[in-house]
Amino acid sequence: MILVFMEVRDGEIKKSSLEALSEASRKAQVLHTKATAVLAGHNLESLIDKVFPYGASKAYLLENTLLSHYSPSAVAQALSLLIHEVKPEIVFFSATSMGKDLAPRLAAKLGVSLVSDCTRIEIKYGKLEVTRPIYAGKAFLALRLKSSPQIVSLRPNVFPLLEPSEDKGEVVRKDVLIPEDQVKAQVKELVKEAGAELDVTEADIVISGGRGMKGPENFDLLRDLIPFLPHSTIGASRSAVDSGWIDHQHQVGQTGKTVSPTLYMAFGISGAIQHLAGMSSSKYIVAVNKDPDAPIFKVANFGVVGDLFEVIPYLKEELKKAQ
């Protein structure tokens, strides 16, 4: 069995969890086993049917009122109970904020190692061979896990979703026993800024600005492009963040986030090695920069040598026309 943890945010199963489930379903076929989904929380009944179109043959619903607010130790406790009972060979997480918080806690509880944030999974001799970026993508490491279960977290936005099927599966509801002292750190409040932008790790298109943006106010030029580019958000280079022009949540690169969107648009970003590491796995890269020798042009599929302040207004017009 490949057990896949389904993350719920804002009353929905996250797309990245469905990506992990899709990959589990593909690998389960090779291994002649089944992909199984697990949801842990409270009042998740309405979501359980959403997993079957993406390849789950069975779904576990772990219920406990103590799980209504996320607590990594409590969820790890619930998952470990299920794992001890059903003994999956493989466990998948999506390497989201929650996945990165939860998977290592569970792995330590089970006394096994974990491969984090992988971007490719192959089957070799009936076991997983998992590839993950290191040094934010400056190198790649292929690893095998000798432990059981093999626990892996999958980078969001990398593994394709299955074409949803009409399939149905079995739902197994379990009331899990969680001692109250296992609810340690617990989320009390979710703070969302009004008009908060999509996270750079989750967007299909990242519109990024660097030192060439010259000031915080000019990031509005990039924000103005968002309506014309589906599922897009704003990114930034380290120098833009360190200059205080934009919050570090937007930073792409080695001390920021590593992204793999369909399209990465670099405006006024020269392409320092730590930045390139964080975005070189994007499917398409376009760049606008004054300096024809900027390293960003070495990784760009399409580059424009020019002044971004002159190009962007025309770009907006052209994008508008293309609607």
Added chain:
Amino acid sequence: MNIYVFVKRVPDTESKIRINHETNSIVEEGLNFVLNPYDEYAVEEALRLREAKGGKVTVLSVGKEEGLVILKKCLAMGADEAVLVKDEMPETYDGLRTAKIIAQALKKKFSDFDLLLFGKQAVGVDNAQVPSMVAEFLNLPQVNVVTKLEIEDNQGVAQREIEGALEKVSFSLPAVISAQKGLNEPRYETLKGIMMAKRKEIPVLTLQELDFSQEDLALQIEIARMESPPQRATGKVIEEEPAEAAKKLVEFLHQEAKII
């Protein structure tokens, strides 16, 4: 408050990474090693908490003797004590092993802690595993990727960064916290600090002293290969009037990338 901060020596982020394919490891010659950037935020936060509430800050690193350099830096920033747990093992990429060593060191030698601070991940290995694993081994609360930390008596509230939002997390001490950029602005070492750090003795613990047997630390991860990233094909670069350039860029997005 008795605070421990866990730090790692890593290649700086401007490093070009070369691979030794025979040993499946990175070539260390010519690299500039530094204190892991995220650990700097952890050290700074520990110093600020000590300044506000009193107590002691101890920094601990697991690894080769070269790690003494970053421990000296932490002392120069203002940490009270530093400890190296000497481990000659080359990089294993296995967070579980490091977490076992740290948890054991705490249990055996430093069980008087109130707060354990980490960087959210070590740049390079990028695992983001060790803080949560140590928390589990010691049965402690954990809050990762923290950009704001408030502690009053034995209770804490941490602000944790998630996708497009922040979570406010409450916990009691002792606890594990991992630092994200934005938590604070790390200070520079002072000249006085550097002089004091030079004179300060750093005790070195061995794995034997922590009563580890070989199998306790047996690796569960096997490195199959280390590879360079795939080279990106060279693209097209144009230099034209802004209006024309914008038009061609949108054509590219439409016809080749098929985004719009």
